[in-house]
Amino acid sequence: MKHRTFFWFFLPSGLAMFLFIFLPILSVISQSLFTPHDAVLVTVENCGPFGCTEETTVDQEATEALRSDQPLGQWAGLGIYLDRGHLAINEVRQLWQTAPSWGSFFDRLGNLPFYRAMGFTLTYTFIVTPLTILAGLAIALAVNTLSSWLKGLVIFFSLLPFIVPPLIGSLILFWMIDARGVVGSFIQWAASDPGLSLKASTGLTWITLMVYGVWHSAPFAFVIFYAGLQTLPQDTLESAVIDGASRWQRIRYVVVPHLMPLVTFVALIQLMDNFRVFEPIIGFSASAHARSLSWAIFNDLGGETRLLSSAAATSVLTIICVAILLSPVLVRTWRDFNGKT
Amino acid sequence: MTTSRAQQRSLALNLLIWVFVVVWLILAAFPFFWTLWGSFKVELDFFSITDWTDALFGPRTEASYGRPFTGAGYEGAWVQEEFWKAVINTSIVCVSVVCISLTFGTLGGYALSRSGYRYTFWLLIIALIFRALPQITLVSGYLQPFFAWNLWGILPTTIIVLVAINQPFTLWMLHSFFTKIPMELDESAKVDGCTQFQAFRYVIIPVMWPGVITTGLFSFLLAYNDFAVAAMLLQEESRTMVPAIAAFLGTTQTEGNVMFAVAAVVSATAPLFVMVLFFQRQIVSGLTAGAVKG
Incomplete structure (x- = not known):
């Protein structure tokens, strides 16, 4: 079959997978690197006849402007991955130093949400x-x-x-x-x-x-x-x-x-x-x-406050786990395929 | 038929096999019949504190309704909680997902089976990786863009998302099916002057239905069984059956109407029961077709 014909035959299926599987993966990765903007707060001093009071309010206009200016949110880098809800680097390091034995190390590791789900x-x-x-x-x-x-x-x-x-x-x-x-x-x-x-x-x-x-x-x-x-x-x-x-x-x-x-x-x-x-x-x-990894993502996504960044970070970690899990199969298939040709 | 020595068994072994099969049958089927029977009882019978046989004979159901059976759970679920809306939504979603994903899948799977180039292998491997991703990880990627573009909460979005999630599996299945149709068929059509598409249209389409029906059954099951995508992407009015049942649990447990959920569960299982009854052969052949390939 010619490349051209193949392309047209494969297009609908390929496009569907590209738009709704591949791009979402990119979207998940980008969401996990940004946090939503905090509201811009302004402090104004109101001076009246009874003295001055300080009042903090949300500057709606500035918040809106900031959000439309940087729609992805605030750059967080790997911050979300390392926080307590995910890899919890600080907590794990502390446990590592303080835990008296392997048993109690794993025991306490199980209290951290990500490791527990894992x-x-x-x-x-x-x-x-x-x-x-x-x-x-x-x-x-x-x-x-x-x-x-x-x-x-x-x-x-x-x-x-x-x-x-x-x-x-x-x-x-x-x-x-x-x-x-x-x-x-x-x-x-x-x-x-x-x-x-x-x-x-x-x-x-x-x-x-x-x-x-x-x-x-x-x-x-x-x-x-x-x-x-x-x-x-x-x-x-x-x-x-x-x-x-x-x-x-x-x-x-x-x-x-x-x-x-x-x-x-x-x-x-x-x-x-x-x-x-x-x-x-x-x-x-x-x-x-x-609690499983999928449950953790679902729980973050649902509810009143949709914790999109947190869910995205867990999703990326889950995808990495799936890749590791599948890698022996993929390597084998690749070898088989190369052996055949 | 003569039995060979390899098939001879001692009485004890035969007995063991029989016991094992019967135990498995009870494990597999009993929960469904128990729930079906219990769905016509009141909650205090189905969940009886005093005696489990209440769920069989329904003394409290008889006390309340004069008969040991009542359709109160079904009435509550279908009329009061408007489960029929969820049924309609599920039907729309399932029919659309099956039609669209089979159209996309047959074209793609056919192309993959007829092209000898190296990239077909990579496309299949990518499809396998996509198949392995938990759906919920993708859902967290959808929410932000769908909110931004106002696509969230409506049925068409869910349908196209389910089609896309379905594609890897559909491609694998139809690819393995099309490779079994001899290439000479469409080659000879092309020699007679057909284009590739005409060869597909006039030669392959008439012979592809067994494989397509089998694949369609599995697409249907995926759409029907989906919880993660529908629960996250649909608003309350356009909910499908499975998320609707999950929502029942939250509201009914407090009001003491667990029987609504039981009735809804039975209602959602019944179509699948009928489906297995009619398409058992296709389902089994579909499961094994994937395996032979893999």
Whole structure:
């Protein structure tokens, strides 16, 4: 295809991505380097018959002029990145010098909002992703042994948790695990502790969120692995049986290697999706115990005062994290591509 | 069909598999049926302090309404809280997003699959990186310009933003689909004197529908499921369903009308249920099409 034809075919799609994905990234970067202007204050001395009083007022005209003169705001440099709400350089340095041990250092680091969000996001991503893959694989292996009309039925119901909006899925579970809900009362009965609530402690909240995460994405992994199992080379399996491989060995040395490319694919998609974990925190009303990076941005953006600069700085840091997370994949793809040509 | 030795299983293993599958089915499906059943009860039954079986039989619902089922939650959500507006908005957003992103995506994906130059690889990689960005990071980039240009709060802005966010995925999916359509088809059309666009129009479009429908389902799901973009970019009157449900939570928890939210959640899940019922095959093939490529 000629360059010219390609250009016209690709234009609508490319333009949409350029305007609404690429430019916003630039906008986020620029917003994170500027803070909004403070209002210009003027102090006037009013002298009347009863003496003089000083009065400070906002000079609307001057403020307006300053804002239209420099619409981006006041240059802040890396100031926003380094403040307490983000990288908190001063606080971290102080902790580093005063903390008696590694444990207490990380403990106190967890009180700083950015590191706290980072801690949850990373824990969530790196626990939910492998568990999703394992659960998906187990379900796929089990379903693959069923008769064909049952398979369709199981796949139908399995798709439900994956297909509903994450907020709705988490709300449905949230209502069930409520202390007055069916699962909540069951857990209280099983633990014989009528006061037990999954929302009360940080640890239990984290576990709840992660269980939700696996519940939500296991169907995705399951469907993909299941499709992979359909193309399993039967003769390799047969020869493994003849060589005396046990069932476990067959799974370990024949099935899993065959599915490996799919595992990489699922892991990649899951890393991307779990890193943006956000809706479950709203659905489970868990923000008192668990905050993710996306939640922090959303929280800054919402509400009465829209903290655009703060949200922008967190966004840039998140984008950098995503880039680091993706870099092994990108490097590998690039090598593969160069190897091919 | 003869079963080979590799497929023979002991009774214990069979039992284990059955138990596992049944447990998974309960985990996957039970919450939805439980919530559907409970949405026809009053709050004190669905969230019962005394006995969980209240949610099954609804004694307090019967005491209030004379029957163990009531549509009060649905009435409250749809009429009193005007959930129907959110439903209309969601329909507008979903239909527009699917149509526009499929138009853009088929053109772009087709071009990517037919051009052998190196930049197609880079464009796909850039699309992958864009796909990885959390949507909310982009949203914080939209707000300031959208406020400045008075674009904030209206449906068209949200639609075009969702189309753009959708593009990377749509491109990948349709690219892998178009690469499977043999190049000879449009090459021979071009030999017969067609331009590239005519070849696309008369040769490719008639055969591309299975892939386009599958991709369209996923575009629909993305638009339907979106929370971050719609919650931040839409004002109250033009809210879609998911942000509307989130807004319910804030207002109804205090007024004791959690059942409105439960009814709204069930209403929003029902269309998806029907969709899976009819398009299960396409959804499964779409999920795996992406995987085979990746």
